[in-house]
Amino acid sequence: MNVQxxxxxxxxxxxxxxxxxxxxxxxxxxxxxxxxxxxxxxxVAVGTIYHYFESKNQLIGELHAYNRGRVVEIIKETxxxxxxxxxxxxxxxxxxYQFYIENTNVLIFFEQFINSPYNINKFPTHxxxxxxxxxxxxxxxxxxxxxxxxxxxxxxxxxxxxxAKLHKFGSxxxxxxDQHNIIQILWDGMAVNKE
Amino acid sequence: MNVQxxxxxxxxxxxxxxxxxxxxxxxxxxxxxxxxxxxxxxxVAVGTIYHYFESKNQLIGELHAYNRGRVVEIIKETxxxxxxxxxxxxxxxxxxYQFYIENTNVLIFFEQFINSPYNINKFPTHxxxxxxxxxxxxxxxxxxxxxxxxxxxxxxxxxxxxxAKLHKFGSxxxxxxDQHNIIQILWDGMAVNKE
Amino acid sequence: MNVQxxxxxxxxxxxxxxxxxxxxxxxxxxxxxxxxxxxxxxxVAVGTIYHYFESKNQLIGELHAYNRGRVVEIIKETxxxxxxxxxxxxxxxxxxYQFYIENTNVLIFFEQFINSPYNINKFPTHxxxxxxxxxxxxxxxxxxxxxxxxxxxxxxxxxxxxxAKLHKFGSxxxxxxDQHNIIQILWDGMAVNKE
Amino acid sequence: MNVQxxxxxxxxxxxxxxxxxxxxxxxxxxxxxxxxxxxxxxxVAVGTIYHYFESKNQLIGELHAYNRGRVVEIIKETxxxxxxxxxxxxxxxxxxYQFYIENTNVLIFFEQFINSPYNINKFPTHxxxxxxxxxxxxxxxxxxxxxxxxxxxxxxxxxxxxxAKLHKFGSxxxxxxDQHNIIQILWDGMAVNKE
DNA sequence: GATGAATGAGGTTTCATTCAT
DNA sequence: AATGAATGAAACCTCATTCAT
Numbered sequence: 001m002n003v004q005x006x007x008x009x010x011x012x013x014x015x016x017x018x019x020x021x022x023x024x025x026x027x028x029x030x031x032x033x034x035x036x037x038x039x040x041x042x043x044v045a046v047g048t049i050y051h052y053f054e055s056k057n058q059l060i061g062e063l064h065a066y067n068r069g070r071v072v073e074i075i076k077e078t079x080x081x082x083x084x085x086x087x088x089x090x091x092x093x094x095x096x097y098q099f100y101i102e103n104t105n106v107l108i109f110f111e112q113f114i115n116s117p118y119n120i121n122k123f124p125t126h127x128x129x130x131x132x133x134x135x136x137x138x139x140x141x142x143x144x145x146x147x148x149x150x151x152x153x154x155x156x157x158x159x160x161x162x163x164a165k166l167h168k169f170g171s172x173x174x175x176x177x178d179q180h181n182i183i184q185i186l187w188d189g190m191a192v193n194k195e
Numbered sequence: 196m197n198v199q200x201x202x203x204x205x206x207x208x209x210x211x212x213x214x215x216x217x218x219x220x221x222x223x224x225x226x227x228x229x230x231x232x233x234x235x236x237x238x239v240a241v242g243t244i245y246h247y248f249e250s251k252n253q254l255i256g257e258l259h260a261y262n263r264g265r266v267v268e269i270i271k272e273t274x275x276x277x278x279x280x281x282x283x284x285x286x287x288x289x290x291x292y293q294f295y296i297e298n299t300n301v302l303i304f305f306e307q308f309i310n311s312p313y314n315i316n317k318f319p320t321h322x323x324x325x326x327x328x329x330x331x332x333x334x335x336x337x338x339x340x341x342x343x344x345x346x347x348x349x350x351x352x353x354x355x356x357x358x359a360k361l362h363k364f365g366s367x368x369x370x371x372x373d374q375h376n377i378i379q380i381l382w383d384g385m386a387v388n389k390e
Numbered sequence: 391m392n393v394q395x396x397x398x399x400x401x402x403x404x405x406x407x408x409x410x411x412x413x414x415x416x417x418x419x420x421x422x423x424x425x426x427x428x429x430x431x432x433x434v435a436v437g438t439i440y441h442y443f444e445s446k447n448q449l450i451g452e453l454h455a456y457n458r459g460r461v462v463e464i465i466k467e468t469x470x471x472x473x474x475x476x477x478x479x480x481x482x483x484x485x486x487y488q489f490y491i492e493n494t495n496v497l498i499f500f501e502q503f504i505n506s507p508y509n510i511n512k513f514p515t516h517x518x519x520x521x522x523x524x525x526x527x528x529x530x531x532x533x534x535x536x537x538x539x540x541x542x543x544x545x546x547x548x549x550x551x552x553x554a555k556l557h558k559f560g561s562x563x564x565x566x567x568d569q570h571n572i573i574q575i576l577w578d579g580m581a582v583n584k585e
Numbered sequence: 586m587n588v589q590x591x592x593x594x595x596x597x598x599x600x601x602x603x604x605x606x607x608x609x610x611x612x613x614x615x616x617x618x619x620x621x622x623x624x625x626x627x628x629v630a631v632g633t634i635y636h637y638f639e640s641k642n643q644l645i646g647e648l649h650a651y652n653r654g655r656v657v658e659i660i661k662e663t664x665x666x667x668x669x670x671x672x673x674x675x676x677x678x679x680x681x682y683q684f685y686i687e688n689t690n691v692l693i694f695f696e697q698f699i700n701s702p703y704n705i706n707k708f709p710t711h712x713x714x715x716x717x718x719x720x721x722x723x724x725x726x727x728x729x730x731x732x733x734x735x736x737x738x739x740x741x742x743x744x745x746x747x748x749a750k751l752h753k754f755g756s757x758x759x760x761x762x763d764q765h766n767i768i769q770i771l772w773d774g775m776a777v778n779k780e
Numbered sequence: 781g782a783t784g785a786a787t788g789a790g791g792t793t794t795c796a797t798t799c800a801t
Numbered sequence: 802a803a804t805g806a807a808t809g810a811a812a813c814c815t816c817a818t819t820c821a822t
Binding site: 029117151188190 | 221223224225226227303306307309310311312340342343345346349350352353354355356357358361365367369373376377379380381382383384385
């Protein structure tokens with residue numbers, strides 16, 4: 001597996017720093033989160049952070065890599081289940097959505113990170129590859145309309161992230177039926193109408 | 196009309212400051228854009244910015260309000276055309292998409308703004324209202340599936356913004372056919388199948 | 391007479407600027423009183439102040455000179471009345487005290503001015519000369535104890551200014567009897583006990 | 586004892602900052618003393634000041650509290666000696682006067698502080714309480730004239746501070762005899778004439 | 781005379797980073 | 802490994818002064 005690293009291998013201090021950093025950055029933004037605040041929140045001294053991370057840049061970069069890995073892992077595992085395309089699509093949507101409403105700070109962090117001086121690559125290509133291949137396969141088997149796979153990735157990810165933000169910040173949460181409806185609409189639009 | 200304010204009524208200096216600010220923030224982020232940089236880029240002295248805006252906070256707030264107004268205006272005008280729901284939906288998608296690929300900095304600015312300490316309201320409800328009513332109308336007339344209108348807003352906005360970012364930052368741009376396909380997929384999924 | 395200038399000869403604008411300046415400085419201090427604030431409070435434009443005064447330094451300097459003149463005038467007039475030393479002393483105390491409780495901002499302004507970079511001469515010698523001569527005369531005539539006249543000046547001015555501040559800022563105001571008592575105590579101490 | 590804090594318990598850096606601040610402010614005023622100047626004079630970096638004090642406001646506030654404490658201490662100790670009222674009065678006058686001519690910068694600092702935006706309470710009530718009680722006691726025992734104790738406080742403090750300033754800034758210093766004369770005059774005026 | 785937009789030096793404060801302990 | 806006092810560049814913002822109108 002090419003996952004960058006697992007939390008299990010990380011020291012408690014480093015874990016606490018990671019946790020503090022993403023929470024504080026999500027709350028206050030990069031600029032609103034000085035290293036001293038991270039240190040205090042993580043219960044360590046400022047200097048200690050610099051034992052584990054070369055710089056603030058690096059800390060944020062590693063935090064990003066770690067969470068990117070979590071999402072990629074979810075997609076991979078879901079796709080790897082080898083069931084029907086429709087069912088797999090449903091699972092991808094549900095699993096990612098579930099992850100993002102349980103970890104909204106990760107989603108917020110991603111969006112802040114993408115357009116920040118901390119990021120070098122501008123587009124969140126990190127989990128496009130897997131989805132891309134999945135949709136390409138579906139098109140190849142004639143189950144999904146013959147359009148650019150990128151389009152399908154866009155529709156899927158765009159709806160998941162926007163829904164998760166709606167769930168978190170909107171006035172009404174999306175219930176099970178709502179999620180089902182979204183998936184249905186997308187699949188109805190993407191799938192080849194067989195009869 | 197209740198548009199906040201028009202660029203025509205704004206002094207040249209203020210316009211230059213606005214323009215510089217959104218470009219620089221899109222490029223470097225809020226933190227990476229000191230007032231001195233805005234001033235230099237706009238060809239004015241730092242003090243001049245403070246003649247027009249109380250603080251960096253206020254400058255960014257007004258910039259947001261102004262651009263939010265532009266987007267709302269597009270949606271309103273498109274919806275106001277009073278044509279079939281399908282055609283209106285196509286136009287909304289195309290017009291917003293067109294606006295965002297021509298003004299990607301506005302899109303990036305919005306995403307940076309939403310999750311920043313500069314923002315007070317967390318969710319971008321600013322152009323939900325108009326779209327919401329449009330979809331509700333379509334559901335009422337039996338042309339659109341009977342689901343929560345929020346879902347349709349999410350699908351629409353999520354696909355537009357993600358597509359615009361793909362177009363800007365992705366390896367391949369979306370052509371006319373691709374746009375058409377996305378719209379088709381969404382409408383196929385959302386519309387009530389009449390026959 | 392060597393009074394610097396009279397208010398009568400001053401234009402309305404200049405008068406308004408003077409009035410605003412002393413009030414605002416008394417309230418907010420020199421640093422807390424920008425020229426823009428003076429302008430606004432006086433109902434004139436910033437540039438207008440610079441028609442009447444070369445700089446903030448000069449404005450404050452003239453303000454000081456003007457008010458110093460007012461106090462000197464009071465002392466001179468009181469001393470010029472040519473009555474008994476005791477009565478003159480009483481009048482000096484009462485008149486100055488009266489002036490300072492009616493114009494506490496002048497007193498506050500003096501104290502702020504004395505120890506400020508705006509002041510060149512450190513000690514408030516401006517009204518020492520007249521009082522000095524008065525006490526010297528009293529000593530010469532054997533009515534006042536033979537001590538350094540400076541001492542008597544100190545006792546007089548120190549009690550007046552401290553009383554005026556007590557009256558303004560203290561919890562209880564000094565009534566007529568209190569004033570009388572202070573004057574009595576001072577004169578009892580200073581006067582030669584004749585019998 | 587309820588003394589606020591002692592210099593002994595303060596770090597060397599903080600001490601140096603305190604010392605620099607009072608000297609520079611006395612010389613140049615609040616506005617004429619930027620933090621960079623304090624830092625340079627104290628031999629520390631600007632940031633270091635902010636390690637010890639939250640802001641310039643707080644630095645000045647603490648400086649005031651510390652020096653107020655010194656003066657209160659002198660008065661308390663002098664009054665606590667439990668000797669005759671006359672002798673105590675003489676000691677108070679002499680000790681405070683001595684303190685102020687040895688620490689004129691403290692006196693100047695007080696006067697600048699009192700009428701500054703840094704001060705919240707306008708009147709220097711800080712050492713009124715102790716003196717007030719002392720005089721009240723004297724009146725109760727029939728040794729001092731029955732007038733408002735505030736009056737006696739005013740006469741005492743007014744003469745001490747004005748004398749100290751005369752000594753520092755006047756053309757001629759006040760010698761031992763002069764001090765004695767002032768005390769004599771005040772006591773003659775205040776004391777009940779017993780025979 | 782009068783205005784107030786424009787300037788930019790300089791003020792207060794923050795914060796990533798270092799290093800002696 | 803861990804600490805946190807110390808640093809100083811750089812951020813935001815103010816304000817005395819100028820000058821075209």
